[in-house]
Amino acid sequence: MEGPIVDGFGSANGPIAFIDRDGVLNFGRNGYVNHPTELSIIPGSGKAIAQLREKGYAICVVTNQSPIMRGLWNVERLHSIHDELRRQLLAEDSNAVIDLILTCPHRNRDRCGCRKPWPGMLVKGHNLLRDDRQPNRPINWAGEKPDFWHPLDAMVGDRKSDMGAGWAVGARTFEVSARHGLPQVIDRVLDSKDSGDFYDPMRW
C-alpha cells in the first residue's frame, strides 16, 4: 500500500504546524484508537489549533497508524475516526480547522519512508501545502540540524519518533506528555523566539 494517506487540502503562506495525533490532540489508548467512539480530544487542543491558525500557521496532522497494514481495520475506518477528530475539535472552537491529515499505514517491516521518525509525511505536507514539488534534501542523521523550510515550522509530538521526524526537516521540535498534549506547549510554539526543545538524533 502506498503512503501516506492524504485527507484534506489547504495552503501555507506562513509556517506549518506539524502535529502528531494520539497523545497530542486526542488521548491515546492501550493499543490503538480503533473506532470513532474511542476517540476523545484532550481538552484545550481545539483552542490551541485555533490559536495557531490566528498566528498564520497551516495545520498538518501526521500520524502513524500501522493497524491498517496489520489488517485490523481499513482506510474507511481511518476516515471515520478523523471525521470524529475534526468534529470534536470544531465543537471546542469553531476556528480549529485542520488543513491536512497525513497517515502512514505501514509497519516497521514495510520499510516505507513515511513512518516517523522518517520525515516522509512532513515532506508530503510541505509539498502539498506549499505546492513545492522539489525533492527534499538528503538528511545527514549524524550531522547538524538540517536547514528549515520556514523558521517557525514546528513539530509537536509525545514520542522521540516525532522529534526525529521534525528534526529531519529542520523544524522546531516540542515534546509533550501524552496526558497533557498540545495545550502543554502551545504558548511556547506561539512564541516566535522559542526555538524548541533540544534534540540529539544520535541519543535516543
Ligand SMILES: [Mg+2]
Ligand atoms: Mg503520539
Ligand SMILES: [Zn+2]
Ligand atoms: Zn509509511
